[in-house]
Amino acid sequence: MHKKHANDGLVVVTVTLDEAGDKESREGIRAFLRKTQANFINLLLDEPQEEWEKKLRFTLPPCYFVFNRAGKWTQFRSEDENGVDYKAMDALILAELRNK
Numbered sequence: 001m002h003k004k005h006a007n008d009g010l011v012v013v014t015v016t017l018d019e020a021g022d023k024e025s026r027e028g029i030r031a032f033l034r035k036t037q038a039n040f041i042n043l044l045l046d047e048p049q050e051e052w053e054k055k056l057r058f059t060l061p062p063c064y065f066v067f068n069r070a071g072k073w074t075q076f077r078s079e080d081e082n083g084v085d086y087k088a089m090d091a092l093i094l095a096e097l098r099n100k
Helices: 001-008 024-036 047-054 087-096
Strands: 015-016 041-043 063-067 073-076
Touching: 001 087, 024 041, 063 087, 073 087
Parallel strands: 015 041
Antiparallel strands: 063 073
16 A cells, blocks of 8 residues: 555555564564565554553554644554454545545
């Protein structure tokens, strides 16, 4: 989606929750990002699980936050009743890209 819609204003930022202090884990993350050509901002969250669960309001990755241009956000969580609704998330993103 990033490759297709970056010129329309889509900005993607990924955040991984993998163990920040584990060199092997970091190398695996970097290899995955290169393989998937994730050419956007990729961050490694270095906080205890209890902290990010509380702040981000989810316990089971993956979780997605879609922000519109006004800063309003919608959260899509894997722990919701039917998991992440990727179809609804994609529809929301495309609708927001049309709202310039």
